[in-house]
Amino acid sequence: MPIIRVEMFTGRSEDQKRAIVxxxxxxxxxxxxxxxxxxxxxxxxxxxxxxxxxxxLCSDKYPE
Amino acid sequence: MPIIRVEMFTGRSEDQKRAIVxxxxxxxxxxxxxxxxxxxxxxxxxxxxxxxxxxxLCSDKYPE
Amino acid sequence: MPIIRVEMFTGRSEDQKRAIVxxxxxxxxxxxxxxxxxxxxxxxxxxxxxxxxxxxLCSDKYPE
Amino acid sequence: MPIIRVEMFTGRSEDQKRAIVxxxxxxxxxxxxxxxxxxxxxxxxxxxxxxxxxxxLCSDKYPE
Amino acid sequence: MPIIRVEMFTGRSEDQKRAIVxxxxxxxxxxxxxxxxxxxxxxxxxxxxxxxxxxxLCSDKYPE
Amino acid sequence: MPIIRVEMFTGRSEDQKRAIVxxxxxxxxxxxxxxxxxxxxxxxxxxxxxxxxxxxLCSDKYPE
Incomplete structure (x- = not known):
């Protein structure tokens, strides 16, 4: 019944999310x-x- | 002062959310x-x- | 697959938690x-x- | 290593978020x-x- | 900067937590x-x- | 209605928590x-x- 939550920067692909899960x-x-x-x-x-x-803010610290 | 959080699949209507609350x-x-x-x-x-x-991923497991 | 979380003050009985669930x-x-x-x-x-x-702090605001 | 989370109504500006952080x-x-x-x-x-x-719902209670 | 949270039943050993991390x-x-x-x-x-x-309650459903 | 959560290492005093709040x-x-x-x-x-x-584990990394 464990629940794992992942908070990460926006931008990972569906394939990366599939692999994360x-x-x-x-x-x-x-x-x-x-x-x-x-x-x-x-x-x-x-x-x-x-x-x-x-x-x-990380948007200031790590601009694209 | 209790706080109740609900995590659920996207897609419920405003009326359903009104009823949930x-x-x-x-x-x-x-x-x-x-x-x-x-x-x-x-x-x-x-x-x-x-x-x-x-x-x-639930998007693979339960496709629309 | 919904997950409901409840944060509340310590002190509810097992029976109250059974009813909450x-x-x-x-x-x-x-x-x-x-x-x-x-x-x-x-x-x-x-x-x-x-x-x-x-x-x-609620312990200051609402002492027992 | 502390983690601070803030949940608040949508609508704060980037400058307000910068100040919050x-x-x-x-x-x-x-x-x-x-x-x-x-x-x-x-x-x-x-x-x-x-x-x-x-x-x-706060959208009913506090309409814009 | 990702944050992973794990909620699980009480009872895992320090070694299991070391392995989880x-x-x-x-x-x-x-x-x-x-x-x-x-x-x-x-x-x-x-x-x-x-x-x-x-x-x-899981304590009723899965008694030790 | 904002909710602020703070996760931090165990060990802060009541006075520190009063100041945090x-x-x-x-x-x-x-x-x-x-x-x-x-x-x-x-x-x-x-x-x-x-x-x-x-x-x-931080208990391994930062032993008391």
Whole structure:
């Protein structure tokens, strides 16, 4: 019944999200046991303009 | 001061959200006491392409 | 596959939590459709010393 | 390594978000110690149609 | 700067948590790119008495 | 109605938490407007054994 959430910068492709879901689920089950069927993964895409690090917006810190 | 969060697939109508807010608030107050005025409900719509179950993206598992 | 989270003050009984899980699940399914089997509810007990409202710790604002 | 999350109504400007990130980071470090470089701030913009208070959608309660 | 959160039943050992942190970090970087140094993993242990599934407390559904 | 959450290492004193609640609330209102009365702050104390950075448990990386 574990729930895994991932917050990351917007911009990953569908294929990368497919791999994130598959590989985090596998990694969790290997490390902690249980069945992959019970694992949920919820991805949140966060814009750089909504993420701050070190007191600065990431859209300022890491402009494209 | 309770905070209730709901993560669900994108696609519910405004009327369904209105009912979710009203009915979860009522249900909480009935079950746990307190005043409905202090209850917050925050809904997050999650695309099927951002939700994984059993190691698979829900957009692959449950295509429209 | 909806996930409902509840953050509330520490101190509810097991019976109240049982009712919260049952009644929020029922309320969600009535309002939004879907099957109760797919609904998860995760409760977080928050101490008044970890909750602030209006700039004050709730343990100061609402002493026992 | 602290993580600060802010959920607020959609509609704040980039300048307000810049100030939120800067000022919450400063306030945290002043109050709790540590280095600003390790503080993350993640902002979530929530539409009034996804936020309920007192059993009502905020889009009904506070129409524009 | 990705943040991974894991909510799971209370009871995993320190070694299992060490493996969860290491293996989820590796899996994320393989799937999505970036540097492992920027990945945070926050684990929340949830008691079965605070987790509901299908309208029932997990402490009732899966007694020890 | 903004909600601010703070996840930080376990170990801050009640006075530090009082200052976090007061100062983050003030900083938010200065930066984004609104009334301090509507601001909620929820603090989560996370043990170093539940926090990973760079693939390592913080309890291994930063032993007391």
């Amino acid at each position: 598959r590989d985090l689920t596998d990694a969790f089950v290997q490390a902690a046991g249980g069945s992959p069927d019970s694992v949920h993964v919820v991805i949140t895409d966060v814009d750089k303009g909504n993420w701050g690090a070190g007191g600065q | 009203r009915d979860l608030t009522d249900a909480f107050v009935q079950a746990a006491g307190g005043s409905p005025d202090s209850v917050h409900v925050v809904i997050t719509d999650v695309d099927k392409g951002n939700w994984g179950a059993g190691g698979q | 049952r009644d929020l699940t029922d309320a969600f399914v009535q309002a939004a459709g879907g099957s109760p089997d797919s609904v998860h509810v995760v409760i977080t007990d928050v101490d008044k010393g970890n909750w602030g409202a209006g700039g004050q | 800067r000022d919450l980071t400063d306030a945290f470090v002043q109050a709790a110690g540590g280095s600003p470089d390790s503080v993350h701030v993640v902002i979530t913009d929530v539409d009034k149609g996804n936020w309920g208070a007192g059993g009502q | 290491r293996d989820l970090t590796d899996a994320f970087v393989q799937a999505a790119g970036g540097s492992p140094d920027s990945v945070h993993v926050v684990i929340t242990d949830v008691d079965k008495g605070n987790w509901g599934a299908g309208g029932q | 007061r100062d983050l609330t003030d900083a938010f209102v200065q930066a984004a407007g609104g009334s301090p009365d509507s601001v909620h702050v929820v603090i989560t104390d996370v043990d170093k054994g539940n926090w990973g950075a760079g693939g390592q």
